[in-house]
Amino acid sequence: MNWILFISTVLLTFFIMEGITWLTHRYVMHGFLWYLHEDHHQKGLGFFEKNDAFFLIFAIPSWLCIMLGLQNQLYWVAAIGFGIALYGLAYFIVHEVIIHQRFKWFTRSNNSYIRTIRWAHKMHHKHLGKQQGESFGMLMVAKKYWDKVRDDNRRNNK
Numbered sequence: 001m002n003w004i005l006f007i008s009t010v011l012l013t014f015f016i017m018e019g020i021t022w023l024t025h026r027y028v029m030h031g032f033l034w035y036l037h038e039d040h041h042q043k044g045l046g047f048f049e050k051n052d053a054f055f056l057i058f059a060i061p062s063w064l065c066i067m068l069g070l071q072n073q074l075y076w077v078a079a080i081g082f083g084i085a086l087y088g089l090a091y092f093i094v095h096e097v098i099i100h101q102r103f104k105w106f107t108r109s110n111n112s113y114i115r116t117i118r119w120a121h122k123m124h125h126k127h128l129g130k131q132q133g134e135s136f137g138m139l140m141v142a143k144k145y146w147d148k149v150r151d152d153n154r155r156n157n158k
Helices: 003-032 034-041 050-071 075-099 112-125 143-156
Strands: none
Touching: 003 034, 003 075, 034 050, 050 075, 075 112, 112 143
16 A cells, blocks of 8 residues: 555545544434433533543544554555544544643634634533534534634624
8 A cells, every 4th residue: 555545544534533423422422322421511520531431432443443454464444543543633632632621731722713613512512411412523613603703703803
């Protein structure tokens, strides 16, 4: 497998993971595995949440694809694993660091994209139950959240 095809497969997997994440968040986390996700919507006192178990749900297939793909020279399988891992890293940075600030690395930003994803996630968390949710994605958000941030910027710049 050449490097261009390998990198293309990694990047394609990364972008497909946004859709898989949306579907998993909407129908699994807010569905039959709500038991694990519920504490993420109802903040407790501790640092760790049952919701953190979803790290393993995505990390295990990534690890298996990388390991088995490299061992068996199925480099396209390894590329899929690396794409899942890359998305996991992006998820960690965006969700845990930027949005929820579980790690105090980037606490202040006036960047429109960061403000938009934070607003969309805030709207997701206004729903404390598993029903009536909105904004289940992470990296891509609906136009209405962009419009809200843009309108706020206009009001603040007047």
